[in-house]
Amino acid sequence: MTAQEQKTIDVNFRKRAQAVQSVDRMIGSLRDTLEKTGAADNTIIMFSSDNGFHMGEYRMTPGKQTAFDTDVNVPLIVAGPGVGVGKTVTEPVENVDLRPTFEELAGATTPSDVDGRSLVPLLGGEPGPGWRTTSLIEHHGPNTDPADPDRADKNSGNPATYEAIRTTTYTYVEYADGTKEYYDRRADPNMLNNTAGTLSSPVQAELAATVRAMSACQGRPQCWTAAGGR
Numbered sequence: 001m002t003a004q005e006q007k008t009i010d011v012n013f014r015k016r017a018q019a020v021q022s023v024d025r026m027i028g029s030l031r032d033t034l035e036k037t038g039a040a041d042n043t044i045i046m047f048s049s050d051n052g053f054h055m056g057e058y059r060m061t062p063g064k065q066t067a068f069d070t071d072v073n074v075p076l077i078v079a080g081p082g083v084g085v086g087k088t089v090t091e092p093v094e095n096v097d098l099r100p101t102f103e104e105l106a107g108a109t110t111p112s113d114v115d116g117r118s119l120v121p122l123l124g125g126e127p128g129p130g131w132r133t134t135s136l137i138e139h140h141g142p143n144t145d146p147a148d149p150d151r152a153d154k155n156s157g158n159p160a161t162y163e164a165i166r167t168t169t170y171t172y173v174e175y176a177d178g179t180k181e182y183y184d185r186r187a188d189p190n191m192l193n194n195t196a197g198t199l200s201s202p203v204q205a206e207l208a209a210t211v212r213a214m215s216a217c218q219g220r221p222q223c224w225t226a227a228g229g230r
Helices: 003-037 095-105 201-216 220-226
Strands: 045-047 077-079 135-139 162-166 170-175 180-184
Touching: 003 045, 135 201, 162 201, 170 201, 201 220
Parallel strands: none
Antiparallel strands: 045 077, 135 162, 162 170, 170 180
16 A cells, blocks of 8 residues: 555544544433433443444455455444443344344334344344354446445445355355455454365355355345244
């Protein structure tokens, strides 16, 4: 990366940190208001975001379309009555879980054709019985339309279409051109060494079958089974 690219990333990182500080103050003000109005004991605050964003990692200019953890991980912070204080849940959760979570908290019913599952059982900070073991990651690209606001900038990572699965220990990626990636994040937490070529044929077949099942599933029963839930 050039010196100017590094300087730009440093400036943008500071601006993002300042923006998050502003959000933090806003949430504090909101919680003060909830306390004053007596609504705090009946209100859950959930903080999340768009997908992740790399800024210099892997020698790439800022972007968010790769299967690296920098891009696929998002914050999910919950506070309120019944939520475990200061606890971290490591079970894989997905964006599709947000709708059924909101519906359960509001006392509504979630149709069975919704892919996700409510996170309410996890909010106490303890693992849910039979929770899924795998999450699906999908990307459609490369993005080459100049009019698309999400078009990737130069050297920021603009991969071909891929489907991937992520567990608490590994990430496996299948690209439309046939390229595959496998990262054992226990031994390689920074995802620097693609070891897909060392996998045995049975393991490769099992991983490919999981990708197909998760990308094609429809509705909570099918998708839950495909993701290793019970």
